[in-house]
Amino acid sequence: MEGRGYRRTGLVLALLWFFLSIFPLYFVLVTAFKPPLAVSQGPTYIPWVDFQPTLQAFRDAFAGLRGDFWAPIVSSVLVSITATALAVLLGAMAAYALVRFEFRIRLLAGVIFAIIAIGGFLLLHGLWGMRVPYALGIVLVVALVVSVLANRLPLPGPVMGNDDVTFWFVSQRIFPPIVSAFALYLLYTEVNKLGLRLTDSFPGLVLAYTAFGLPFAVWLMRDFLATVPVEVEEAALVDNIGRFRIFFGVVLPMARPGLVATSMIVLAFIWNEFLFALLLTSGKWQTLPILLAGQNSSRGDEWWAIAVAALFSIAPMVVVATILGRMMRSGLLTGSIK
Amino acid sequence: MTAAAARRDRIKHAFLWPAFLLVLLISLFPLIYALTVSFQTMRIVPPTPPRFVGVQNYAEILQSARFWGSMWTTAVITVLSVILQYVLGFALALALHHNVPGSSLYRVTFLLPMFLAPVGVALIARMIFHPYLGPVNDLMRAIGVGNVPFLTEPNLAMAVLIIVEVWQWTPFVTLLMLAGLQSLPQEVFEAARVDNISAWRRFRDITFPMLLPISVAVVFIRLIEGFKVIDTVFVLTGGGPGISTETLTLFAYNEGFKKFNIGMTSALSFTFLVVVVVFGTIYLALAQRLTRRYA
Numbered sequence: 001m002e003g004r005g006y007r008r009t010g011l012v013l014a015l016l017w018f019f020l021s022i023f024p025l026y027f028v029l030v031t032a033f034k035p036p037l038a039v040s041q042g043p044t045y046i047p048w049v050d051f052q053p054t055l056q057a058f059r060d061a062f063a064g065l066r067g068d069f070w071a072p073i074v075s076s077v078l079v080s081i082t083a084t085a086l087a088v089l090l091g092a093m094a095a096y097a098l099v100r101f102e103f104r105i106r107l108l109a110g111v112i113f114a115i116i117a118i119g120g121f122l123l124l125h126g127l128w129g130m131r132v133p134y135a136l137g138i139v140l141v142v143a144l145v146v147s148v149l150a151n152r153l154p155l156p157g158p159v160m161g162n163d164d165v166t167f168w169f170v171s172q173r174i175f176p177p178i179v180s181a182f183a184l185y186l187l188y189t190e191v192n193k194l195g196l197r198l199t200d201s202f203p204g205l206v207l208a209y210t211a212f213g214l215p216f217a218v219w220l221m222r223d224f225l226a227t228v229p230v231e232v233e234e235a236a237l238v239d240n241i242g243r244f245r246i247f248f249g250v251v252l253p254m255a256r257p258g259l260v261a262t263s264m265i266v267l268a269f270i271w272n273e274f275l276f277a278l279l280l281t282s283g284k285w286q287t288l289p290i291l292l293a294g295q296n297s298s299r300g301d302e303w304w305a306i307a308v309a310a311l312f313s314i315a316p317m318v319v320v321a322t323i324l325g326r327m328m329r330s331g332l333l334t335g336s337i338k
Numbered sequence: 339m340t341a342a343a344a345r346r347d348r349i350k351h352a353f354l355w356p357a358f359l360l361v362l363l364i365s366l367f368p369l370i371y372a373l374t375v376s377f378q379t380m381r382i383v384p385p386t387p388p389r390f391v392g393v394q395n396y397a398e399i400l401q402s403a404r405f406w407g408s409m410w411t412t413a414v415i416t417v418l419s420v421i422l423q424y425v426l427g428f429a430l431a432l433a434l435h436h437n438v439p440g441s442s443l444y445r446v447t448f449l450l451p452m453f454l455a456p457v458g459v460a461l462i463a464r465m466i467f468h469p470y471l472g473p474v475n476d477l478m479r480a481i482g483v484g485n486v487p488f489l490t491e492p493n494l495a496m497a498v499l500i501i502v503e504v505w506q507w508t509p510f511v512t513l514l515m516l517a518g519l520q521s522l523p524q525e526v527f528e529a530a531r532v533d534n535i536s537a538w539r540r541f542r543d544i545t546f547p548m549l550l551p552i553s554v555a556v557v558f559i560r561l562i563e564g565f566k567v568i569d570t571v572f573v574l575t576g577g578g579p580g581i582s583t584e585t586l587t588l589f590a591y592n593e594g595f596k597k598f599n600i601g602m603t604s605a606l607s608f609t610f611l612v613v614v615v616v617f618g619t620i621y622l623a624l625a626q627r628l629t630r631r632y633a
Contacts, residue, residue, distance in 0.1 A: 006537055010433030017430055018444050020505065021451055024462045027473060031465065043476045090357040097353035121370050136367055169357070172365050176566050176614055178587045179607040180365050182594065183372035186604070190371075211364035214357055243349045272455035274569040275587070279595075289457045293573050303465055310458045317453040324453075325446035328513075 025314070032057055032307035039303045057304035071284070072291040073312060079202065079287060080270040083209035087270075088263050090210070091217025092225070092255075094169070096247055098162045098218070099225045100233075105165070108155040113147035132190040169218040172211075177275050184208055185279045200282045208276050213266040220265065224258025225251065261327055264320045271316065288313045376604035388601070395605035404581060405606070408589040409613070414496065415585065416564035419503035424557055426504065427511025432541075434512070435519040452509045460573035463502045464489070492582035495575050499583060502570050507563075511556055518552040519545070547632040554625040561621065565614060586610050 030047055031039065038044045038051035047053040061069045097103075117139050124135035172180075188198040198204035228251055236246045252259065274289045281290060292313055295306045376395055380388040399405050434444065451459070466472050467488040475485050488494050522545070530540050568587035571577060577584035577592070584592075590610065594603030 007436065007438065010429070010436060011438045013429055014433045014438050014440075014444055017426070017508075018447060021447055021509075023473075024459075024466055024505075025450070027466065028462045039471060043471060043473045045473070090360065093353045094357035097350045101347055101350035101353075103350070103354070117367075118370055118373075122374065125371075126374065132371055136371065139370075140363070140367060165354075169361065172361060174562055174614065174618065175365075176587065176607065176610045178566070178568070178590050179372070179611050180368065182590070182603055182607050183368035184364065186372055186375060186600070187368040207360075207364055211360050214361055218357060244352075247353070268453045272453075272457075274455070274457050274572075275591075278591070289455050289569070292455065292457045292461055293569070295461060301471065303471075306461055306465070310461050313455045313458045317455075318450065321449045321453045322446055325449050328445065328449075 028307045028310050028314075031303050032311050034304050034307075036302075036304065040301065057308045061305065061308045069291075069309070072286050072288050075202075075205075075285045076271065076288040079205045079209060079285070080267055083206045083213060083270050084263055084267045086206065086210040087213030087217045087266050088221070088259065091214050091262070091266075092221045092252065092259065093247070094214075094218050095221035095225050096251060098166055098222055100230075103162050103165055104151075105160045106151050106155045106157060107160060108157045109147045109151040110160075112150050113143045116143040116146055131194070132187065133194060136187070166218065166222060169215045172215045177212075181208075181276050181279045184276070188280060199280055200285050202285060204280060205277070205285055205287075208280060209270045209273065212273065212276065213270055216266050216269065217262055220262040221255075221258065224255050224262065227258075228254045257327065261324060264324055268317060268320050272313075372604045373608065375601055376608050378601045380600040382598040382600060391601070395601050396609065398602070399605055399609055404584070404589065405609075407581060408584045408586050411496070411583055412565060412567070412585040415499055415503065415567065415583075416561060419500045419507070420557060420560045420564055422500070422504045423508045423511050423560060424553070427508045427556075428515050428553075430508070430512045431515035431519055432545075434516055448509050448512060450509075451506045452513075454506070456506065456567075456569040457573050459502060459506050460570045463498065463505075463570075463574055467498050489575055490579055492579055495579065495583050499571060499574060502574065503564065503567070506570075507560060511560065514552060514556045515549065518549045522548055550629050550632055554629060558618070558621060558625070562614065562618065565617075586613075 027045075030045065030053075033047060033053035033055070034044065034051055035054050035056065044050035064070070120139040120142060121135055124130040124138060125132055130138075185199070188204055191198045198207075232250055232254070233246050236250060241249075272289060273287075274293065277287045277290050278293075281287065288309075292309055295309055375388070377390060377392060378388040379391050379395070380386070430448070467474050469475060469485055469487055469490070472488075474488070478484060478486055486494065488498050526544055527540065530544060535543075566587055567585050568591065571583055571585050571588055575583045577588050586606075587610070590603050590606040593599050593606060
């Protein structure tokens with residue numbers, strides 16, 4: 001008997017939440033088709049009853065009547081697709097290495113790396129006044145070579161394994177993004193001075209977003225690739241087929257659902273990302289979220305125009321959510337989340 | 339491992355290094371430079387040559403009322419919204435798990451909010467909560483409360499920010515808790531049902547403790563993510579009225595891009611990093627103790 005009470009409460013809650021999730025989206029959808037009067041005279045809800053729908057807002061937007069509308073869409077599409085593809089490719093490769101091979105990294109080698117990197121930079125930039133990008137570049141190479149060699153020596157102290165490497169990737173997400181975004185902004189401006197333009201440029205954005213998407217890609221792909229049976233690969237190895245051919249020809253095709261799911265999630269994060277775009281772009285390569293954030297001050301109460309812009313940001317994500325929702329029902333995602 | 343096998347395994351580096359190098363180069367190496375900048379005064383407008391000032395930036399931050407204000411704002415928004423997200427999200431997951439009528443319909447729609455750009459969500463919220471033209475105040479007028487100045491009164495503005503966060507991220511909690519519920523062994527529940535243990539006690543004594551580890555993880559992720567919030571605030575209130583809803587990230591951004599005080603922004607972002615690490619460690623330590631008591 002009491003079970004029925006809970007059931008009813010659950011149903012009411014689910015219905016209420018359903019309504020609350022859908023209503024704002026419905027409202028923005030109909031607002032895009034409203035004539036100005038249907039906005040400025042108080043809220044209206046039902047097309048053809050409350051107001052006569054019009055396509056004027058879409059026409060204005062595409063005609064570029066108030067600022068360029070196409071440029072942010074094009075830059076968002078180019079940047080997020082390129083960066084997602086790169087992040088998922090590199091992430092899947094790294095995840096494969098972490099699933100199939102064993103890595104042993106001595107903590108002391110990591111410490112040596114950090115000391116050389118920070119100390120060397122202070123020396124080159126602080127004392128000798130070397131340009132920041134050069135100093136960082138030299139320090140990176142030296143620190144890497146020394147610590148890789150040091151890792152071969154039987155140094156004392158704990159040894160870290162594959163899980164620690166994975167955690168290293170994922171821990172990038174614990175950082176407040178303002179830390180790395182701002183640091184990257186500083187570095188990009190320094191590189192700009194050398195004549196290689198990175199702020200407000202396609203390569204600069206793609207690099208930043210690929211690094212931003214990589215932690216998710218490594219983390220998710222590791223779980224997906226772990227489910228691919230190893231026997232097929234072993235058979236191929238016996239036939240002396242190279243690892244890269246096995247990876248691209250056998251492993252990746254077998255992990256296709258996981259690849260699709262990971263790409264969707266990474267794509268959603270990059271498509272919606274705001275802070276990096278805010279700091280690293282200033283005009284030409286501004287992305288959709290930046291356009292959206294600007295709507296507020298530039299359009300005021302021109303809701304029909306704002307709604308059109310919002311719809312362009314939302315529409316691709318509706319597709320993404322639907323695909324993921326389907327996959328979730330087939331049990332694919334629930335397995336990986338654990 | 340034989341020498342031949344070790345040589346064959348060398349290919350593993352070709353797989354791992356591209357990703358490793360990229361993260362190192364883009365996410366970590368700039369931090370070294372930013373760290374040195376945080377000990378300097380450096381301005382873009384008017385351009386002043388960098389000058390080493392030691393910990394002066396950090397001292398200034400710790401004495402600034404605005405910093406503590408933004409810290410408080412961030413903490414209130416994050417903690418309250420995560421509590422609401424967890425309670426609502428868990429309840430929804432339970433409802434979906436027990437297949438309330440129409441649950442297949444909700445499964446797609448309830449995923450949607452978390453895939454939308456927070457900037458876009460904030461724009462929609464601005465319409466919904468508009469003092470004269472928004473549907474919420476339309477409802478308020480209909481039930482006789484009258485117009486509520488949602489975005490211009492500090493406490494109400496905070497409430498709206500929390501509502502937006504809850505709206506967008508409850509689905510995330512639901513998604514993970516649902517996955518957790520589906521992974522629980524069914525036998526325990528059947529045994530409990532046979533023993534005529536009430537639904538509430540089944541939840542309190544079986545479901546909740548068994549889902550405690552995943553709950554800890556979900557709440558942790560949401561706290562960390564919530565602490566970073568800037569986009570919603572940027573669009574919805576701009577930190578206002580005044581600076582009453584200014585979060586840490588927004589404060590750091592304003593310092594750097596409105597006052598062009600680069601050294602200060604660097605110092606702020608590192609202070610922020612320390613705050614996150616300290617609170618994260620405290621949370622994990624407490625959570626571990628809680629989990630152990632139940633286990």
